[in-house]
Amino acid sequence: LAQRAQAEGDARTPGPRFEARDEFDGSQPVRELTKDDALAMIDRLPADADLGPVGRGGLRDVQAWKGKDPDVDLAIASKFPHLMSQAELVALAAAEKERHRAAAEYAEAQRLMQQADREDRLADEARSAAEHEPDPDERARAAAEAAQRDAHRNRAREDGRATYD
Numbered sequence: 001l002a003q004r005a006q007a008e009g010d011a012r013t014p015g016p017r018f019e020a021r022d023e024f025d026g027s028q029p030v031r032e033l034t035k036d037d038a039l040a041m042i043d044r045l046p047a048d049a050d051l052g053p054v055g056r057g058g059l060r061d062v063q064a065w066k067g068k069d070p071d072v073d074l075a076i077a078s079k080f081p082h083l084m085s086q087a088e089l090v091a092l093a094a095a096e097k098e099r100h101r102a103a104a105e106y107a108e109a110q111r112l113m114q115q116a117d118r119e120d121r122l123a124d125e126a127r128s129a130a131e132h133e134p135d136p137d138e139r140a141r142a143a144a145e146a147a148q149r150d151a152h153r154n155r156a157r158e159d160g161r162a163t164y165d
């Protein structure tokens with residue numbers, strides 16, 4: 001029952017599946033692993049493992065996982081660089097660099113959008129103060145502050161959209 005529940009949970013988990021084979025037979029897939037299971041298996045394998053006749057599972061499974069997921073590829077390259085060709089290592093480094101660049105752009109866009117939201121809130125407060133302020137000078141100052149905050153908000157939103165798009 002617990003295995004069935006685990007299998008159903010694994011089936012609902014999105015992402016690539018990774019086959020693991022029996023270490024001694026090695027001909028038929030024994031089970032499908034999730035990405036986290038595959039990463040844990042890579043972590044458990046000794047770094048000096050080789051593809052000798054005894055190792056039908058393990059490292060052979062890891063070789064079959066190449067190209068299915070960037071995180072798994074990165075784990076394979078860092079622990080078993082001899083399993084990757086030079087072209088695969090170069091492509092992996094370029095993909096990882098692009099992932100970091102995209103993540104940095106996304107973080108910057110989020111920061112700009114949060115800044116725009118903060119300016120929006122402050123502009124609303126200034127507009128409200130301008131409407132309810134009895135002193136005409138203070139009302140004019142609050143209205144000018146609201147207009148200035150609106151301009152900051154609009155600029156931050158435009159910068160965020162440009163960065164994110």
